[in-house]
Amino acid sequence: MRYQSFLIKYAEIGIKGKNRNFFEESLVQQMKIALHRCEGKFRVYRFSGRVFVAVDSAHYDFDEVVGALQHVFGIVGICPMQIQDVIPYEELQEKVVQFFGEEYPEQTRKGLTFKVHCRRLAKNYPMDSQEINAALGEALLGAYPETAVDVHEPKVMVHVEIRERIYLYTHTIPGAGGLPVGSGGKAMLLLSGGIDSPVAGWMMARRGLKLDAVYFNAPPYTSERALQKVVDLAATVSAYTGPIYLHNINFTEIQLYIYEKCPHDELTIIMRRYMMRIAEAIARKTECGALITGESLGQVASQTMRSLECTNAVCTLPVFRPLIGNDKEEIIGISKKIGTYDTSILPYEDCCTIFVAKHPVTKPILDVIARHEHNLDEKIDEMVERALETDEVIIVDRDGRKN
Amino acid sequence: MREIYLDNSATTRVFPEVAELMTRIYTEEYGNPSSLHHKGVEAERELTKAKQTLAGILKCEPGQLYFTSCGTESDNLAILGAAAAHGRRGKHIITTPFEHPAVSECMKYLESQGYEITTLKVDGKGMINPEDVAEAVREDTILVSVMHTNNEIGSVQQVGEIGRLIKEKNRNTLFHVDAVQGFGKAVLHPSRMHIDLLAASGHKIHAPKGIGLLYVGKGVRIRSTIYGGGQQGGMRSGTENVAGIAGMALAADMLYRDLEEERAKLFRMKKSFAEKIASLPDVQLNGPQDEVFGAPNVISLSVKNVRAEVLLHALEDRGIYVSSGSACSSNRPHTSSTLTAIGLPKEYLDSTIRISTSVMNTEEDIDDTVRALQELVPVLRKYTAH
Numbered sequence: 001m002r003y004q005s006f007l008i009k010y011a012e013i014g015i016k017g018k019n020r021n022f023f024e025e026s027l028v029q030q031m032k033i034a035l036h037r038c039e040g041k042f043r044v045y046r047f048s049g050r051v052f053v054a055v056d057s058a059h060y061d062f063d064e065v066v067g068a069l070q071h072v073f074g075i076v077g078i079c080p081m082q083i084q085d086v087i088p089y090e091e092l093q094e095k096v097v098q099f100f101g102e103e104y105p106e107q108t109r110k111g112l113t114f115k116v117h118c119r120r121l122a123k124n125y126p127m128d129s130q131e132i133n134a135a136l137g138e139a140l141l142g143a144y145p146e147t148a149v150d151v152h153e154p155k156v157m158v159h160v161e162i163r164e165r166i167y168l169y170t171h172t173i174p175g176a177g178g179l180p181v182g183s184g185g186k187a188m189l190l191l192s193g194g195i196d197s198p199v200a201g202w203m204m205a206r207r208g209l210k211l212d213a214v215y216f217n218a219p220p221y222t223s224e225r226a227l228q229k230v231v232d233l234a235a236t237v238s239a240y241t242g243p244i245y246l247h248n249i250n251f252t253e254i255q256l257y258i259y260e261k262c263p264h265d266e267l268t269i270i271m272r273r274y275m276m277r278i279a280e281a282i283a284r285k286t287e288c289g290a291l292i293t294g295e296s297l298g299q300v301a302s303q304t305m306r307s308l309e310c311t312n313a314v315c316t317l318p319v320f321r322p323l324i325g326n327d328k329e330e331i332i333g334i335s336k337k338i339g340t341y342d343t344s345i346l347p348y349e350d351c352c353t354i355f356v357a358k359h360p361v362t363k364p365i366l367d368v369i370a371r372h373e374h375n376l377d378e379k380i381d382e383m384v385e386r387a388l389e390t391d392e393v394i395i396v397d398r399d400g401r402k403n
Numbered sequence: 404m405r406e407i408y409l410d411n412s413a414t415t416r417v418f419p420e421v422a423e424l425m426t427r428i429y430t431e432e433y434g435n436p437s438s439l440h441h442k443g444v445e446a447e448r449e450l451t452k453a454k455q456t457l458a459g460i461l462k463c464e465p466g467q468l469y470f471t472s473c474g475t476e477s478d479n480l481a482i483l484g485a486a487a488a489h490g491r492r493g494k495h496i497i498t499t500p501f502e503h504p505a506v507s508e509c510m511k512y513l514e515s516q517g518y519e520i521t522t523l524k525v526d527g528k529g530m531i532n533p534e535d536v537a538e539a540v541r542e543d544t545i546l547v548s549v550m551h552t553n554n555e556i557g558s559v560q561q562v563g564e565i566g567r568l569i570k571e572k573n574r575n576t577l578f579h580v581d582a583v584q585g586f587g588k589a590v591l592h593p594s595r596m597h598i599d600l601l602a603a604s605g606h607k608i609h610a611p612k613g614i615g616l617l618y619v620g621k622g623v624r625i626r627s628t629i630y631g632g633g634q635q636g637g638m639r640s641g642t643e644n645v646a647g648i649a650g651m652a653l654a655a656d657m658l659y660r661d662l663e664e665e666r667a668k669l670f671r672m673k674k675s676f677a678e679k680i681a682s683l684p685d686v687q688l689n690g691p692q693d694e695v696f697g698a699p700n701v702i703s704l705s706v707k708n709v710r711a712e713v714l715l716h717a718l719e720d721r722g723i724y725v726s727s728g729s730a731c732s733s734n735r736p737h738t739s740s741t742l743t744a745i746g747l748p749k750e751y752l753d754s755t756i757r758i759s760t761s762v763m764n765t766e767e768d769i770d771d772t773v774r775a776l777q778e779l780v781p782v783l784r785k786y787t788a789h
Contacts, residue, residue, distance in 0.1 A: 220714075221716070223712070256786055259786055
């Protein structure tokens with residue numbers, strides 16, 4: 001077993017002043033949940049302002065553990081560490097040379113620059129950190145003459161920390177970044193089957209939000225498979241966020257009523273306004289502090305600035321649109337990275353794609369839209385009530401549907 | 404809600420008798436038919452019995468039957484096996500434009516390997532003219548592949564006539580028939596119909612998924628594509644699926660015992676559907692409706708201005724299960740090769756559902772379905788996006 005422990009690096013949490021304790025505790029909790037599924041025994045603990053994962057079992061799967069930790073928001077870097085007992089310098093030097101050789105096998109060493117960075121917290125160790133840096137640098141150069149020392153911009157930092165034991169590490173594996181899930185409260189994601197909304201949810205979860213989600217189902221215009229697709233997307237996202245409560249709302253009646261009563265080029269805008277209203281109603285009931293959508297400015301007619309003004313006007317909760325400034329290609333890139341892309345492109349209809357006018361308005365005027373919405377006055381309130389009553393809560397975790 | 408299952412061309416419900424027999428084999432006669440001891444002999448006996456039953460139905464020798472994992476594998480073995488065995492003699496193959504992917508994808512592959520594929524013309528009812536087949540056969544034609552019953556519109560080819568004309572023109576040309584949809588619903592006597600290779604599947608005839616059948620005519624050479632323990636004369640290695648084979652034989656036996664009666668019942672339901680649906684405006688039935696060229700159990704219905712997928716889900720809401728003639732979607736358009744091949748107008752391509760009955764359906768199922776369609780179609784048409 002090359003590594004017996006992992007040092008967890010987190011950037012933003014460290015600077016949150018009085019909240020630091022709370023954030024660190026959230027992070028430790030999320031890490032424990034993530035590691036729970038991994039083979040082996042692990043201990044997550046905080047020590048002198050840092051977070052560690054100690055391996056307590058004889059075996060574990062390195063890739064599995066790193067993969068699990070890479071799903072925890074708040075972690076910036078994961079450093080796999082080798083632990084040695086406190087040993088005399090000569091022995092330590094031998095271990096460091098050997099460790100470096102394992103970390104950077106021969107074919108990767110040519111032209112590699114490094115710097116030794118020693119921290120001596122156990123002040124009774126006979127050499128001080130400067131001396132150790134110099135001596136180890138020399139020893140490494142001697143053993144691996146194809147490498148070079150660069151104290152300003154080394155490609156590799158060889159960390160040697162001397163505490164109650166000696167910790168060695170040279171690699172930092174990138175983490176997902178952001179803030180621990182839940183540390184910023186909870187928000188309601190409008191989840192469709194497309195590429196954008198799961199990415200939007202993921203991005204806001206990375207900023208510390210716990211997610212609930214709402215899906216608008218329109219049978220018989222959408223199928224059970226379309227719902228399954230949304231459940232699958234939620235499952236993929238929940239690998240990062242923990243279980244998601246997915247609210248499945250039957251929207252057919254409202255959609256048909258709008259189709260019957262309102263100008264067809266305004267269908268999508270009016271439909272989206274009702275989706276926002278319903279999402280907000282559920283958000284309030286479930287104590288979500290915001291709505292999240294996958295809108296990206298100008299991507300489609302309902303996502304122009306004027307259109308967003310119209311859909312935004314029906315909400316009082318803040319609406320988070322993390323993708324507003326992203327190009328489609330960037331969004332696709334993230335969706336591939338987080339694993340939702342392949343599901344998103346499955347060809348099942350969602351209710352947005354069915355009643356689409358050939359030439360929807362791109363510059364709707366709020367007053368006009370609101371006036372046309374009055375055509376719905378007769379029945380729409382009871383329809384919204386009924387839609388809210390259809391709410392089916394599906395609990396989704398990374399394995400899929402739980403209820 | 405009563406369940407009305409009308410998607411029997413996709414798959415069927417297993418006959419309870421078949422499930423019972425298979426459970427017995429799984430739990431009691433579970434031996435490997437190749438084993439020397441009693442358990443092996445017992446399993447082999449089931450295998451022999453099943454082969455005899457199926458041979459009786461196809462009027463062939465039990466030794467001419469090979470079992471595979473599905474219809475697709477049977478078609479693959481027949482076509483790729485024939486091409487491998489006869490590719491040195493010639494590289495010309497004839498097929499139709501409405502074959503199942505199990506056949507058409509093999510043809511695409513062979514084309515990429517240097518074979519020349521001739522695709523025949525098909526008329527508006529989904530029929531191939533046997534004379535056209537004869538005309539296309541050449542000296543170097545090694546194989547002709549024609550589907551017996553089309554899975555989307557139910558047209559039934561005159562395979563006997565086609566076979567006769569092929570052999571008249573070139574007696575070395577092999578004739579393969581994909582009878583996955585026809586087996587269990589039509590009399591099939593391959594040797595009399597000049598068929599050399601015939602594929603069938605268990606799950607279309609109330610046996611389970613995971614079992615397929617390939618008939619190989621006497622003296623017909625094809626090369627196996629699976630290597631292993633040499634079971635089934637080396638044609639298809641792998642321990643035989645004894646329970647599946649026995650289940651398929653029993654299901655076939657149950658269907659062929661009263662075939663004429665069952666065909667009559669299915670045709671009655673099909674006629675009754677056609678008569679009753681006629682009152683709905685702007686609908687059309689595709690494919691031959693008569694009893695010679697039309698399948699007894701396949702109804703292809705185009706409903707103008709209604710998306711097939713929406714109609715399918717609306718029927719599903721009432722417990723009625725059908726399939727869409729072509730699975731179109733806004734994200735990834737697949738247009739059906741059969742519906743395109745018969746020249747169905749564009750506005751119907753995405754508005755065609757398939758209703759496929761089986762002997763387990765009743766007249767009442769048809770009546771309820773017609774009633775549901777009469778109620779749903781006008782409502783759905785009201786909300787058609789233009």
